[in-house]
Amino acid sequence: MFLVKYIKDVWSGFRSLLTGMKITGGYALRHHKEKITQQYPDNRETLILPERFRGEVVMPHDENNEHACTGCTACELACPNATIKIVTKFDIQPDGKKKKAIDEFVYHLELCTFCNLCIEACPTDAIKMAQTFEHSVTDRTELIKILNRPGSKIREGVE
Amino acid sequence: MPSLENIANSIHQWLNNNLSGPWPMLIEFAIVGVCIIGLFAMLGLVLIMMERKVSAWMQLRLGPNRVGPGGMFQTAADTLKLIVKEGMTPDGADKFLFNVAPFIVMIIAMVIMAPLMFAKGLQIWDVNIGILFVAAVSSVSVIGVLMAGWASNNKYSLLGAMRSGAQIVSYELSAGFAILVIVILTGDLRISSIINSQADGWWIFKGHIPVWIAFIIFMIAVTAETNRAPFDLAEAESELTAGFHTEYSGMKFALFFLAEYANIFVVCAIGATLFLGGWQPLHFGTDTKFNEIMDYIPSSIWFMAKTFFLIFVIMWFRWTFPRLRIDQLLNLEWKYLLPISMFNILLATVMAIMNWHF
Numbered sequence: 001m002f003l004v005k006y007i008k009d010v011w012s013g014f015r016s017l018l019t020g021m022k023i024t025g026g027y028a029l030r031h032h033k034e035k036i037t038q039q040y041p042d043n044r045e046t047l048i049l050p051e052r053f054r055g056e057v058v059m060p061h062d063e064n065n066e067h068a069c070t071g072c073t074a075c076e077l078a079c080p081n082a083t084i085k086i087v088t089k090f091d092i093q094p095d096g097k098k099k100k101a102i103d104e105f106v107y108h109l110e111l112c113t114f115c116n117l118c119i120e121a122c123p124t125d126a127i128k129m130a131q132t133f134e135h136s137v138t139d140r141t142e143l144i145k146i147l148n149r150p151g152s153k154i155r156e157g158v159e
Numbered sequence: 160m161p162s163l164e165n166i167a168n169s170i171h172q173w174l175n176n177n178l179s180g181p182w183p184m185l186i187e188f189a190i191v192g193v194c195i196i197g198l199f200a201m202l203g204l205v206l207i208m209m210e211r212k213v214s215a216w217m218q219l220r221l222g223p224n225r226v227g228p229g230g231m232f233q234t235a236a237d238t239l240k241l242i243v244k245e246g247m248t249p250d251g252a253d254k255f256l257f258n259v260a261p262f263i264v265m266i267i268a269m270v271i272m273a274p275l276m277f278a279k280g281l282q283i284w285d286v287n288i289g290i291l292f293v294a295a296v297s298s299v300s301v302i303g304v305l306m307a308g309w310a311s312n313n314k315y316s317l318l319g320a321m322r323s324g325a326q327i328v329s330y331e332l333s334a335g336f337a338i339l340v341i342v343i344l345t346g347d348l349r350i351s352s353i354i355n356s357q358a359d360g361w362w363i364f365k366g367h368i369p370v371w372i373a374f375i376i377f378m379i380a381v382t383a384e385t386n387r388a389p390f391d392l393a394e395a396e397s398e399l400t401a402g403f404h405t406e407y408s409g410m411k412f413a414l415f416f417l418a419e420y421a422n423i424f425v426v427c428a429i430g431a432t433l434f435l436g437g438w439q440p441l442h443f444g445t446d447t448k449f450n451e452i453m454d455y456i457p458s459s460i461w462f463m464a465k466t467f468f469l470i471f472v473i474m475w476f477r478w479t480f481p482r483l484r485i486d487q488l489l490n491l492e493w494k495y496l497l498p499i500s501m502f503n504i505l506l507a508t509v510m511a512i513m514n515w516h517f
Contacts, residue, residue, distance in 0.1 A: 010495060010499070017479075017480065020479045020480060021475060021476075021479050023479075024217040024475065024478055024479040025217075025475060027216065027217050027218070027219055028213065028216040028217045028475075031215070031216035031217075031219055034219050035219055035220070035221060036219045036220070037219075037220050037221045039221070
């Protein structure tokens with residue numbers, strides 16, 4: 001019985017090695033079709049990035065220059081290294097009530113680690129990760145970005 | 160028809176006719192030395208390029224593709240960089256041993272070349288104990304590795320060298336047994352007669368089951384003996400930075416790097432000689448059109464093609480299998496490969512006596 005187990009061991013080990021070699025050998029044969037390397041500076045126009053690539057935090061605005069940020073500061077609290085600073089103000093509603101809204105959504109790209117925690121924390125999906133990644137600038141202050149556009153306001157119905 | 164054999168013979172004859180005393184022999188030594196060093200330099204460039212391309216293909220990458228057409232000159236550029244780099248010797252190192260170790264590793268790889276038959280009739284030294292000579296000399300290379308590890312005065316280097324020592328000493332056994340199977344079937348240690356015995360079919364076809372087992376064991380054992388992944392415990396980047404050549408830089412590092420590839424070439428050439436018929440062309444049956452066409456391909460190309468096929472297989476191993484732990488490595492040798500190869504040698508002996516091979 002010992003011998004049977006021994007031979008079975010050897011055979012299963014050998015077969016699993018062959019399975020591995022079949023996979024890599026198949027890749028070696030099909031490499032010209034399935035290449036995954038992007039030759040980046042050469043193919044800047046046709047560059048394909050994966051959907052979940054995290055380049056920088058942006059705030060999408062619609063055609064009426066409206067965003068979905070309520071200024072709840074959930075992203076600011078979620079950020080592990082104080083990348084986001086939200087400055088709030090109070091809008092006067094038509095009926096005379098005051099309503100909290102964002103004045104400036106300050107985003108420090110130089111501090112960001114692209115961990116995606118702010119996007120997950122946002123209850124209204126007001127911010128998302130963009131696919132841009134060529135962020136080099138010659139002055140550090142250029143990396144401090146204000147994400148809400150001038151004159152933008154919160155979209156109707158977003159609470 | 161000009162062949163490498165004719166060229167070698169005419170040079171030999173010309174030297175003997177025109178010179179006397181020890182001069183023809185000394186000049187032949189020099190020619191052989193230059194040829195082998197040239198071969199090694201070419202092998203270093205070609206095999207490193209091949210390794211990088213093969214690894215890239217197996218991982219669906221592109222590999223080097225910027226220097227020259229298709230990245231062909233990448234290794235030449237790398238070598239140039241290594242030549243101009245400073246070859247440092249650490250303060251605490253044993254200077255003499257440290258500097259001599261890379262040369263020992265390199266010289267041993269060169270010495271093993273001596274009995275190899277590169278083409279029909281092209282052999283440096285047709286010694287009657289050819290394959291024994293190869294097995295004996297190849298086990299000396301561990302001294303160079305141990306020397307490098309010890310002289311570096313660095314614990315990582317020493318650990319790598321010790322591991323390498325344990326590994327090479329263990330795997331020598333099963334490599335030796337795999338070689339013995341062919342020696343039993345041929346009945347001769349001389350490389351030329353081993354190749355001639357395969358004129359009517361390579362041993363891998365003629366010897367069926369015992370030779371297949373021996374071939375697989377041989378490939379595993381030589382992968383371990385050349386310290387290549389999945390048996391690269393001597394280097395083990397993730398554990399020992401670079402093992403025995405951690406402290407080496409510049410051209411001395413390049414010599415170790417080159418010796419690794421030279422050793423791969425040598426062991427694959429031996430594998431091709433023993434199992435795949437050396438320079439013998441592929442023949443099926445007798446007197447067929449196919450055989451005639453195969454005979455037109457020069458013997459040196461047959462030898463190189465077989466050797467490079469085996470080198471590809473070893474590279475395939477490297478880019479497929481994960482590295483073994485040291486206890487797993489020794490388990491594999493002492494509990495699996497050695498008993499199997501001992502049983503296999505019995506099988507081969509019975510087969511040789513009863514004439515069960517073709």
